[in-house]
Every structure is written in structure tokens, then in C-alpha cells.
Amino acid sequence: MAAESGHLPTSGQNQAPTPEQLQDLLLKSPGFDEFLLELTVFSASKLAAPEPMLCAITVERDGRPVTVASSSDKARQMDEKQYGFDDGPCLTALREGRTVLVEDLGTSARWQRYSQAVTNEGVRSVLAVPIDAGPSAAAALNCYALSTSTFGAANVSAVESYSASLSRILRLALRVHRLPAPQDGLHTALQSRAVIDAALSLVMAQTRGSREEAAKLLHEMARSSKQQLKQIANDILNGAALPDPSADGGPRQ
Template sequence: MAPHDALPTAEQLQDLLLESSGFTEFLLGLTTISAALLGGDRPMLCAITVEQASGPSTVASSTDAARRLDEKQYEFDDGPCLTALRQQRTVLIADLHTNDRWSHYARVIQPEGIRTILAVPIGTDNGSRAALNCYSTFIDAFDPATVESIERHAVALSKTLRLALRLHAPDPYPQDLRTALASRAVVDAAISLVMIQNSCNRETALKLIHLASRDSNRRIHAIAEDILKQAGGGKQDDGGTR
């Protein structure tokens, strides 16, 4: 996984929120950054669940698959992420195939190939509860150091999410816009990483990515994907220990 100091601080996250064009766009980029930095050379899916009076919802996810994995838990009104946010404790499932507690959930999501789940509560206020949900196709993907790093990341997320939820309501987006927003989130996440790494504003970061695209004669989206892979510590493939 990425070095601990590669994760954005609470202050950097707040700066990213202020620079973002909208709350939903910010959260989408945030989950994409989290998946890239926390996963390293192993693919990881990340999502943020917020539960308010109307019930739980995935306010952002690094991929559509991560959203589906969350929403299957909502159908049961039970699962690792709901337990983490409702009981405000970290939930780690080292191997979903041998877990008895959520065997019903494991059967439903078996086609997704997920083997390990880590759900970490994110502190909130105003009657809402939240969790950062991490999914991996590898068994035992989260060693103690990784769990500790993700818990610290959730603490940093807490301050920004509290601020954001006070100012904005999570914007639901229709199914036909999910793909477009997910694609844009990759570019937004890359811009945010360049801002953090170079201590620059959004406009400067975007110019740097445009220059890289022009000089290499490659699409901006491809450049953004490379930035996220490099930040995560290596090339992400689709393999895993099944």
C-alpha cells in the first residue's frame, strides 16, 4: 500500500473541498483517491456510506462495483459497513468465504469476487453516521499496519465530512449519470493528488495534467489513471487470491 505520509491530511482535504465544484464531485474524487492510495499494487474498491433519518446511502464510490457492494447490504439492512457506522467500530473480514456472520451477504456478492472487507466508522454529527468501506479481491488484504492507516485516514475524513454535511446535502444522482460521473471522478482525483503533491491550486494542477497529455499525445483520462496508479505504488491488475 502507499506510505502513510502519502495520505492527505485533514487540512489538505478541506482545501480540496473548497476547490471542488460540488459536494458530490468532491466525494467521488475522494473515494477514488482513497482506493488508489490505500490499495497500492492491489486493486481496492472504496465507498462512503452515510446513514441519516431517511436510511443509509452510498454518497460516493470509487467504482460502480463498490456502490453495488454497499447497496446489497442495505437490502438486508445488515452488513459490515452498516455495523461499522451503527456501532462506531472497525469491522474486518479477513476472508468473506469463511465468515459465518454475513454468509447471506457473501453468497449474494460472490460474482464480484470480493474476499476481504474492511469497514471503518467516520465520525459525524447532526444525527448522521458514516463509514469508509474498503473491498479487496485478495484474502487477508488488510494487515494491522494497513488497518491502522485506514483508521487514521477515516479520522482525517471525519473533519471534512462533518463540514461538508453541514453545508450540503449529499446529491443523489440518477443511474444514467453514474458512469459519466465515475469517469470524471478519476480526473478529479488525479487533479487533487497533483494539488497535494505540488502544493498548488486546482487551476495549476489541471494545467500540469493538460501539459502531460499534450506532450505524450495521450488522453487526459489516461494521464489521470497513470497518476493514480503511481500514487498507489504500482500497476493495479485484476488478479487476486481466490
């Protein structure tokens, strides 16, 4: 594993999702953009402990980003700055097939322009890990943290293990769903993300919990009801009641 600050040792920590969880995401998604969006929100909630994590996934074909999905507006903005420069930790991880760790954006010489461009976003460190998407595409998971202490050796190893666990389902998704052209589908996916973002904000306001807790709740509701995440988000925005966290067998645990 290559990193800006040097090689980090691996650990036994493993936050990989189960194959059943990933298959559920794929089966519920009508298209590749929707699948990638739900996978990104799922990843952010899965990797959040012990600190908040913002996630984005990029899939590239023919040297250009074809599909981009972000777990939040802030993650999207961080990614868009990279595409503007056509350079950044995520694009480097994707194109060179190696892990890139930026422990402190404020002191990074390699990513100085990028750091200056995102200085108001509150993100302090970045971890970008490639995902093996097969011979015809490249992909990477980008994780943004709000502190410089998030990506210790154990956490880096856990994110690498998690990214490796996504390879099989991403390859399958690329075969099951037509990969959209750059101008197709992305608008729909962004609309879906906006609905999910709004629902997450509403859940946070109602429960006074974190974004990660809200994302976990939405995913548990989608899984228990066998509905798409966007539909659950729409229902919440239209006044659907949240499950009682004290009820036995409820989605919240």
C-alpha cells in the same frame, strides 16, 4: 477496535491525507454528493498500496443512507447488496461505531447471506471503519479487497487512522453543503461517478496502468489545474491529451 476475527494491534503506518488535500476537494465541489464522490475516489487511490483497494463512503441520517459514493462500479454493487439486506459490514460499522473486519467472505458465518450475494464480484475481504460525522449524522468508510491477505494488522491500523483524518473535513462539508434528501442529488452524483469511471478506464487503456494509478493521475491533474475532477474526466473523454510522464514538473511522478 472490534473485528470479526478478533482485536488487531495497531501500527505506526499512516496514510492520512494532508489537510490541504482535503480542503481542496471540498473547495472544488459544488455540492455534498460531488464532494463525497471525489473523496471516495481519492481514498481508493490513497489506500491502494501495496494492493488494489475499492472504496465507498456512506453517510446516514435518521437511520437510512442519505448519500452513498463509490470509487468504482464494483464497490457500488457491493454496497447496494448491503442496503438490500439492510445489513452488512459497512452498515454495522456505521450504526455501531466500530471497525468491522471480514478477513474472508467465503468462510464468514456472520455475513453468509451477503457473501453469497456478492460471490461473483471477486471481492474476498472487507474492512469497514466508522467516520465521526458529528451528532446529527453517521458515516463509514468501506474498503473492499480482492485477496484475503490485504488487511493485515498494519493496513487495518492505517485505514483506521485514515478514516479518523476524514472526520473534520466531513463535518465541515455537512455544514457547508446542504445534505441532500434521499431522492435529491444522488442521481447527479451517480452521473458524475459514471463520467469519472469512463475516464479512468480510458486512462488505463492509454497508459496500460492500474485503476489506482489512473485515479492518482486524474487527481494530480485536477489539483495542478485547479479544476473539478469531473471536469478533468470530461476533458479526457473529449480527447484532452494526458500529461507526459517524463516531463519535468508534470503531474505524473
